[in-house]
Amino acid sequence: MEEFAESYYSIFERATNDYHKTDNVDSPVQNPYGEDSIESFLYLKNWIDTVQWHLEDIIRNPDIEPIEALKLKRKIDKSNQERTDLVERIDSYFLEKYKDVEIRPEATINTESPAWAIDRLSILELKIFHIEKEIEREEIDNTQRERCIVKRQILQEQKTDLMTALNKFIDDISEGRKYMKVYRQMKMYNDPMLNPVLYGKNRCPKS
Numbered sequence: 001m002e003e004f005a006e007s008y009y010s011i012f013e014r015a016t017n018d019y020h021k022t023d024n025v026d027s028p029v030q031n032p033y034g035e036d037s038i039e040s041f042l043y044l045k046n047w048i049d050t051v052q053w054h055l056e057d058i059i060r061n062p063d064i065e066p067i068e069a070l071k072l073k074r075k076i077d078k079s080n081q082e083r084t085d086l087v088e089r090i091d092s093y094f095l096e097k098y099k100d101v102e103i104r105p106e107a108t109i110n111t112e113s114p115a116w117a118i119d120r121l122s123i124l125e126l127k128i129f130h131i132e133k134e135i136e137r138e139e140i141d142n143t144q145r146e147r148c149i150v151k152r153q154i155l156q157e158q159k160t161d162l163m164t165a166l167n168k169f170i171d172d173i174s175e176g177r178k179y180m181k182v183y184r185q186m187k188m189y190n191d192p193m194l195n196p197v198l199y200g201k202n203r204c205p206k207s
Contacts, residue, residue, distance in 0.1 A: 004170050005163035008042055008118060012125040015046035025051050025058070025075075038093050045086050046122045052079040053126050083119070090115035091182045094173065104176045110169060113180050117166050124162060128155050 011033075019027065029047045033040035058064070059072040091113045134140070134148045172178035192198040 002171065003167055005121060005166040008166075009121060009125060009159075009163065011039055011042045012046040012122050013129075015043045016050050016126060016129050019047060019050045023054075025054050038090070041086060041090050041093065042118070042122075045083070045090065045119070046125065048079055048083050048086065049119075049122050049126055052076060052083070053130075055079065087115045087119050088182065088184065090118060091180070094170070094180065095182060098173050098180075101174060101176050103179045107177055107179050109179055109181065113182055114166070114170055114173070117162070117169065121159075121162055121166065124155065124159055128152065128159065131155060 014032075018030070029044060031040050031043050031047075033043055055072055055076050059069055059076065064072075094114050131148055131152045135145055135152065140148075169178060173180055
């Protein structure tokens, strides 16, 4: 069984570390991988996740001005859409890669696609990165540090389990023991034809 998850995780680590060289949500991504390669998709996926992680931190500042908070909310909405779009591109990669695999009669389907499992792995890498930073903070007391160490242990266990499951999942797809489907986005609030606030914004006000 190939160790897909390990290579994916190392790309996530690289993206996270690259972002934190500036630690600025407005820093442009400098993707080191070839365009339209799975590696470039994964690097960009984690970069988007990392930026959004910090946007979510910033918007929780209790002293933030309402106008600035609204601007950040718009950025987070845009980031969520980009994240979802990229997950679909990653799933399309797997669909294309394994399109000629003969599906066995007893094959089953998972509750999520490979790319959504990869999405969770990217977020998990970010959790581990940031809990490490908390452990390293000099100003926290021993009680808080111990809590963070316990959290790190749990996150590391989650990482091991998720990587094992992801490797098995992709291996099963490649051998026809599992099959995958991709249900394209059904988000209604971003669709101007389906969100009543958007499709009704030009209506005349009720008298």
